[in-house]
Amino acid sequence: MTRLIERWFPCSEVSRAAATGWGHGKVEKTLFPWFAARPPAQAKAAVICSLLPWPDDIDEQKRIQALVTEAMQGRYAARFELQKLIRETNPDGAEVLDPFSGRGMIPLEAARLGLRSLAVDYSPIAVLASLALTDYPFRSWDSEPELPFESGQHALLDARPRLVRDVEITLQEVSRQYSASMQEFYPEAAGLHPWAYLWAVTLPCQDCGRRFPLVASYELRKPSVKKGRRGEPDFKDPGQSFFVKPDHKHGSFEVVVHDGPPREQPTLANLTKSDGTKIAGKSAKCIFCSHPHPVSLHRRLTDEGFGRDALLIVSDLDSRVGKSYRAASPAELTAAVAAGRALQEEPEFAPGIPAVPDERIAPGNNNIIGPSIYGVKSFGQYMNARQTLAFVRLARIIGAVGADLETAGLSREYVKALATYCVAVLVRKVRRSGRACTLDVKVQAAHDIYSNQGSIGYSYDFLEVGIGSGQGTWDSIAASEVSTLRNLMDGLPKGTPTDVTRGSATALSLRSSSIAAVVADPPYDEMLAYADSSDVMYVWAKRALHSLMPEIAISVDPHGAQEKQDEIIVKRVRGEAPGEHRTREHYDRRIVESFTEMARVVRPVGLVTIVFGSGDIEVWRRLLEGFQKAGLIMTASWPANTESGSHQGKANIQTTLTMSCRPAPSGRLPGRKGSVEAEIVAEIKRRYLDWERWGLAPADMLMAAAGPAMEVVGRYSNVLDAKGESVEIHKFLPLARAAVQSAMAVEVDHYPLETFDSRTRFALWWIRLYGRQVQAKSELRWQTLASSLEIADVRDLVNDVDGGIRFTSARAFKGRVGSESAVIDVVLALAAASDQGLGAMGEVISSSGRPADDVYLWAAIQFLADRLPDNDPDAIAFTRILRSRGGIATAAETAASAAEARFLRGEGGGDGQLTLL
DSSP states (O other), rough: BBBGGGTTTHHHHHHHHHSSSGGGGGGHHHHHSOOOOOHHHHHHHHHHHHHHBBOOHHHHHHHHHHHHHHHTTSSSHHHHHHHHHHHHOTTOOOOOETTTTTTTTTHHHHHHHTTTTEEEEHHHHHHHHHHIIGGGGSSSSSTTTSSSSSEEEEEEGSSSSSHHHHHHHHHHHHHHHHHHHHHHOOOBHHHHHHHEEEEEEEEOTTTTOOOEESSSOOOOOEEEOOOOTTTOOOEEEEEEEEEEETTTTTTTTEEEEEEESSSOOSEEEEBTTSSSSOOOSSSETTTTOEEEEEEHHHHHHTTTTOOOEEEEEEEEEEETTTEEEEEHHHHHHHHHHHHHHHTTTOOOOBBTSSOOOOOOTTTTBTTTTTTGGOOOGGGGGOOOHHHHHHHHHHHHHHHHHHHHHHHTTHHHHHHHHHHHHHHHHHHHHHTTTTTTTTTEETTTTEOOOBBBBBBBOOSEEEEEEEEETTTHHHHHHHHHHHHHHHHHHHTTTOOOEEEEEEOOOOOSSSSTEEEEEEEEOOOTSOOOOOHHHHHHHHHHHHHHHHTHHHHHHHOTTTSSSSOOOOOOSSOOSSSSOOOOOOOOOHHHHHHHHHHHEEEEEEEEEEOOOOOHHHHHHHEEEEEEEHHHHHEEEEEEEEEEEOOTTTOOOOOOOOOEEEEEEEEOOOOOOOHHHHHHHHHHHHHHHHHHHHHHHHHHHHHHHHHHHHHHHHHHHSSSSOEEEETTBBBBBBHHHHHHHHHHHHHOOEEEEEEEEGGOOOHHHHHHHHHHHHHHHHHHHHHHHHHHHHTTTOHHGGGGGGEEEEEEEEOTTTOOOOEOOTTTTOOHHHHHHHOOOOOGHHHHHHHHHHHHTTTOOHHHHHHHHHHHHHHHHHHOOHHHHHHHHHHHHHHHHHHHHHHHHHHHHHTTTOOOOTSSSEEEE
């Protein structure tokens, strides 16, 4: 049975839905922290299209396409119609498995459709995230006893789902106990708890010996105009800053907070030597003697344990300016010191689980866990003493509240569910804590420690959020958690809870041929080190859940953190990492093992659908080889722009492919390269007619062409060239892209594109696909391969820009126009000369040796004038050229005559080339 995804996929609808609203997944992503998140729109389309059939009847095709298109309009759109159709067309069951589930976005869409789904992930944190999103919200908890804690509203009057109500009550009880346990260490000011506290690491000066704080910015709040309250006039907020004032007599310092912008240079800044040359990196300047400490020195001092934390600033909530700042009071300084003493008295959670996390940061993690360069060797050193104490007590309280719930008669499963949402708040709080968390002056908030694609940075001056109210506090995050859960469950139809388990994708505990569809979003090579990055969350989740979920706390990792032996990534290592096994060879071997397992568990009529994104041709080569080694044949590949709004850096791959694969049949015979290539071209020509009818964008057709090409290649056990040697599977991808160009039969002012010279053909095809849009640099490689060119042949036609590459402009193009010049070179030279008048343009035509009425030259100019945006400077120039065609021809004849006369007079003519400057 041919599946829908093997012939059609709602590419444009997925792209639109993934950009905003329900399909983006903002709500789902908020519930429990994790790094990668497949947009619900793409996950929903992948699940549906992998399970529905592709009928032979065209009218039925249109009906199903319309139904799927409708489904892309909302989270539950067309749910009942789809559920009925999927069950009718999958009489043996419609199970969906994701062996790389992460937070569970793919299984979630199957659960929402009422289908049985299975989620497997190797990371305990990812498992908790999947439970919170795909399992617990779909269960019925109405038979559970009432919670033993006081709540603000009677249960009969609360119309919210039972889970939402009880999560809120449980979080409030944790908050009550947490505030009581930390009250003495966070003193109130004017009857309220401050919002946050700014700390800095101090180091001993290597010249005078006195300690000074390292602060990168003295700015606290930017100046702005604030809206007046209750009809009062607006007022100008001058903002706030501070500086550190040395006390030379006592060798100490005080903090001075003032209105307005900073008055002094911070102690951590870019400095210059006496000769005026810059010192590399930010140097630490002693406030007492001005001695500079270059980055290598202050980093070494910190790494060797000479750093001490000092509380500098306290931030109070202010009804007029939002956050106001002041120097810490003596009582607040005393309380912070007392917290350090109390931390030393905290008992262990269980044998082998001390209060302060002793899990070590693995060697080679300098680029993932930045604090490890600065003396932070364990996760217990990641926060200051008071913040560590706060997390110790939070984790302990969550465990104690869970025990109270069990004592009250609630089932263990329900207690696990409630505790999981408490841990969700706990680890969300981790994201705004520690030595990587700084004050975001612009928006007056605590920075997310994962703002740099899953890597955790380090700051000498860092922010600690307190126990009061405001962004990053327990109460604020807890309220957000309840709101998110309620949004997810509002209008939630009766679904099917996902079966979530921890395990490896390379060893699935499932019977062979038991799954209707495997839909997975596997890790992308070296883009994210999931386990290493999430260990800072894991150490606290482990302490909170060690009694309720002892399996979470069990690890054979030599450093006590999450296990990494079977993690399928390529680890980017910085620094010494003896024994690091997550190499490229490890990734390639393990990903093949996972693909092999997927092929084993899927039914003979089922599909393995892989969502994958990478612009690197080498990664694609390895992926296709992985399919081949695992006995999978790719049958379709559909692009969608799904992640352009992400902030995950390298993890932000704007275009991802949804690829369908089938287990290879037995008994295949070898094929010959020539005949296979002919089959590929013929198949893509057939598919092109459908693609054009459906309105698939030309650039998307290039990516879609990989599917039918690989399906043709998969008909054979291997493909042999004229010498009888096997042809690597990825070698057919450029042919597939070229076949799209051929099938499109692109004409340039009635002249077939293929009749132009290869360099011009490349340029016009690029403009046809992308215009002036910025593309990934890898696209240049793809296009040159499809055009049988080398990158060096066309590199001057495509310029580097921020974030990628873009077709050059006439002004930026530098080249020499002569008798051997390609049409595109002459065209760009004409545009560059258009501002200089007819004579200059005539010189260009004359230097090219082309007749003034060269049809290819004018066809290319017309094509570019039509295809470039109306306000594009080159489009304006080309339009001017077209209007002056007669005058340019006359000027070209005049220039040619003048050149000939000079030559006859013996004045020489140079090399006949015109250089563009």
